[in-house]
Amino acid sequence: MGANELLSWARGPGFDIALIIFVGGMLLRLLEILALGKKPDLSPPRGSGPKGGVETILTRMLPRKSIFDKEPLRIINGYVLHIGFFTVLFLYGPHIVLFESFLGFGWPALPSGMIDAASAITIVSLGVALALRLNNKVVRFLSTKDDYIAWAITLLPVLTGYMAYNHLVASYTMMLALHLLSVELLMVLAPFTKLTHMFSFAMARWYQGYQAGRRGVES
Amino acid sequence: MSAPSVEKGIQAIKAQIDAPVASFFSACVHCGLCAEACLFYTETGDPKYTPINKVEPMRRIWEREYTLLGKAKAALGLAKDVDEGTFTEWETLVYDGCSLCGRCSLVCPVGNDISGMIRKIREGFAAAGHAPEGLIGASKRAVEIGSPMGVKLPAVQAQIKHLRKNTGLDVPIDAKGAEYLVLLSSMEIMNFPEYLEAIARIMHQAGKTWTIASKAFEATNSGVQIGVSDIAKLLVSRVVDAADELGVKTVISPECGHAFTAIRWDGANLIGRPYGFEVKHILEVLDEFVSQGLIKTEGGEDAKLTYHDPCQIARKGGVVKQPRNLLNRIATNFVEMEDAGEMNWCCGGGGGVSANERADEVKLTAFNRKKSQLQALGVDTLVTACANCRLVLEEGLEENEMDIPIVGLTEMLAEYLVEDKPRPEVKEEA
Numbered sequence: 001m002g003a004n005e006l007l008s009w010a011r012g013p014g015f016d017i018a019l020i021i022f023v024g025g026m027l028l029r030l031l032e033i034l035a036l037g038k039k040p041d042l043s044p045p046r047g048s049g050p051k052g053g054v055e056t057i058l059t060r061m062l063p064r065k066s067i068f069d070k071e072p073l074r075i076i077n078g079y080v081l082h083i084g085f086f087t088v089l090f091l092y093g094p095h096i097v098l099f100e101s102f103l104g105f106g107w108p109a110l111p112s113g114m115i116d117a118a119s120a121i122t123i124v125s126l127g128v129a130l131a132l133r134l135n136n137k138v139v140r141f142l143s144t145k146d147d148y149i150a151w152a153i154t155l156l157p158v159l160t161g162y163m164a165y166n167h168l169v170a171s172y173t174m175m176l177a178l179h180l181l182s183v184e185l186l187m188v189l190a191p192f193t194k195l196t197h198m199f200s201f202a203m204a205r206w207y208q209g210y211q212a213g214r215r216g217v218e219s
Numbered sequence: 220m221s222a223p224s225v226e227k228g229i230q231a232i233k234a235q236i237d238a239p240v241a242s243f244f245s246a247c248v249h250c251g252l253c254a255e256a257c258l259f260y261t262e263t264g265d266p267k268y269t270p271i272n273k274v275e276p277m278r279r280i281w282e283r284e285y286t287l288l289g290k291a292k293a294a295l296g297l298a299k300d301v302d303e304g305t306f307t308e309w310e311t312l313v314y315d316g317c318s319l320c321g322r323c324s325l326v327c328p329v330g331n332d333i334s335g336m337i338r339k340i341r342e343g344f345a346a347a348g349h350a351p352e353g354l355i356g357a358s359k360r361a362v363e364i365g366s367p368m369g370v371k372l373p374a375v376q377a378q379i380k381h382l383r384k385n386t387g388l389d390v391p392i393d394a395k396g397a398e399y400l401v402l403l404s405s406m407e408i409m410n411f412p413e414y415l416e417a418i419a420r421i422m423h424q425a426g427k428t429w430t431i432a433s434k435a436f437e438a439t440n441s442g443v444q445i446g447v448s449d450i451a452k453l454l455v456s457r458v459v460d461a462a463d464e465l466g467v468k469t470v471i472s473p474e475c476g477h478a479f480t481a482i483r484w485d486g487a488n489l490i491g492r493p494y495g496f497e498v499k500h501i502l503e504v505l506d507e508f509v510s511q512g513l514i515k516t517e518g519g520e521d522a523k524l525t526y527h528d529p530c531q532i533a534r535k536g537g538v539v540k541q542p543r544n545l546l547n548r549i550a551t552n553f554v555e556m557e558d559a560g561e562m563n564w565c566c567g568g569g570g571g572v573s574a575n576e577r578a579d580e581v582k583l584t585a586f587n588r589k590k591s592q593l594q595a596l597g598v599d600t601l602v603t604a605c606a607n608c609r610l611v612l613e614e615g616l617e618e619n620e621m622d623i624p625i626v627g628l629t630e631m632l633a634e635y636l637v638e639d640k641p642r643p644e645v646k647e648e649a
Contacts, residue, residue: 032286033241042487044494046537060330066558067326070255078250078328138251141266147249192288197329200245205330207239215484217537218561219325 025191052213084122228347315578319570341446402438417633444571476531529605568611586615
């Protein structure tokens with residue numbers, strides 16, 4: 001298969017299959033969680049559960065001082081990685097065109113030079129994340145194959161996108177096809193790896209925050 | 220309890236898994252930050268104490284039983300088993316290496332309530348026959364004798380007799396229609412009788428009616444610590460039945476951290492119905508009395524002192540400002556420890572750790588955190604509001620040859636109480 005055919009498969013059927021698996025898989029994972037249910041709490045509340053839930057979804061975006069002081073690099077790198085990734089995903093012009101074709105509306109893009117820089121920063125940040133995973137004794141101890149797979153399938157789309165934009169290694173068409181395929185790999189595997197946290201983090205924060213809110217304690 | 224087995228352990232863990240637990244496992248990205256919040260990790264440096272690792276058996280059961288992916292993995296023989304060996308390996312992490320302090324839950328970036336899951340997984344370890352001897356003994360004594368330390372009513376009555384002699388004040392037992400039902404922890408009965416005396420003096424001055432229940436004077440709940448809901452329910456029921464029978468408005472949880480969690484938050488869920496009375500921690504009641512002008516204080520402590528927040532009262536119980544309101548009234552040189560309040564560091568002996576002799580060594584290692592906090596402050600006195608924290612701290616200080624007296628906040632308040640109400644004549648018993 002030549003680069004052109006590969007690209008048109010990735011743009012057409014490949015993308016559709018990946019999208020179906022991503023949406024269906026994520027829905028399955030989230031329904032698996034919700035189906036387990038939760039018993040009502042009969043203790044008399046001191047505060048509002050829903051208020052605590054919403055607050056915790058927001059406040060956990062920021063680290064507590066005592067933990068930040070101990071692990072500044074791990075925490076800052078976490079921000080760089082997430083912000084970098086989402087900047088490239090949501091603010092690159094061609095990506096917005098794709099989203100617009102699904103959503104029916106678009107939004108302003110960042111200049112592509114800035115996206116290029118954001119990609120490079122994200123790639124470096126993923127490198128730092130891997131180094132931390134391998135060198136920090138706690139993180140290395142906790143890490144499973146799943147964590148390394150999740151890392152690799154997150155890196156590939158950013159890396160291939162960066163290479164395509166900068167015309168590195170292969171032809172632009174080939175790199176673009178590889179970029180799309182790596183995105184599709186990410187979409188297909190995300191529901192079955194730790195990347196489920198992209199949705200379930202909000203549920204986890206909600207549940208803990210809800211209980212904390214009822215109890216009138218910080219969360 | 221029927222004969223324990225691995226199968227029962229797995230079933231008990233399955234029964235504990237709900238949507239919150241599933242969302243926590245689904246959201247965890249193995250960032251490892253929870254370890255940095257856990258004094259069992261920070262003081263030992265051993266990654267096995269990473270909080271999320273302590274619930275790994277529960278994660279395996281969740282994946283295998285409640286996810287399609289896990290079922291597929293199991294069918295292909297790729298799933299990790301939970302067997303006798305797993306329970307043996309994790310037992311010391313679940314009981315000895317966790318005081319259920321809850322700091323990990325507050326730092327998790329994705330919001331996982333890890334300590335809540337450790338409380339849950341203990342149900343499985345107890346059902347599998349992997350609970351520590353110390354906690355089994357305490358639970359048995361609590362069920363059979365009425366208190367984990369084997370304290371019986373006569374011991375309370377003896378204390379009351381002394382109290383009467385010292386103060387001329389009476390301690391009503393089983394007084395119907397009293398406003399408050401006061402609970403005690405056996406440690407207060409055995410080690411800190413000054414607590415009950417302080418209560419008697421404060422209640423008298425505040426002009427409140429109160430009582431102790433002969434059938435339910437004990438507030439602590441070994442069932443919650445060991446993770447056997449049936450025992451926890453039985454122990455809570457004793458208090459609920461006594462409170463209902465006596466028709467009290469409010470039950471006061473003593474200076475004991477986990478007793479407050481058991482009766483304030485877990486109790487109604489254990490018995491399966493809401494209470495007909497309120498539950499307050501003694502510090503909440505005292506703060507109310509002071510702010511309503513029911514009691515007044517005069518003078519105060521000049522020594523440099525700090526307050527140790529018991530985890531279950533502050534972080535998990537929301538009683539953070541009350542002790543500060545009280546201390547600022549009766550102490551001229553009150554200083555805060557680093558991370559005071561909801562991010563306090565545990566004494567190292569909560570959540571049943573201090574009742575588990577096997578954990579003595581790791582408990583003392585964990586105490587090093589509190590030791591360095593206290594050394595950094597250089598205080599003359601340490602105030603707290605949990606008899607268990609107090610005993611664990613006393614032991615730790617002694618072991619480290621640090622001479623810092625520890626006082627309970629209730630008794631300290633009573634020391635500076637303005638007592639201008641006449642005391643009734645109490646007939647001396649023969």
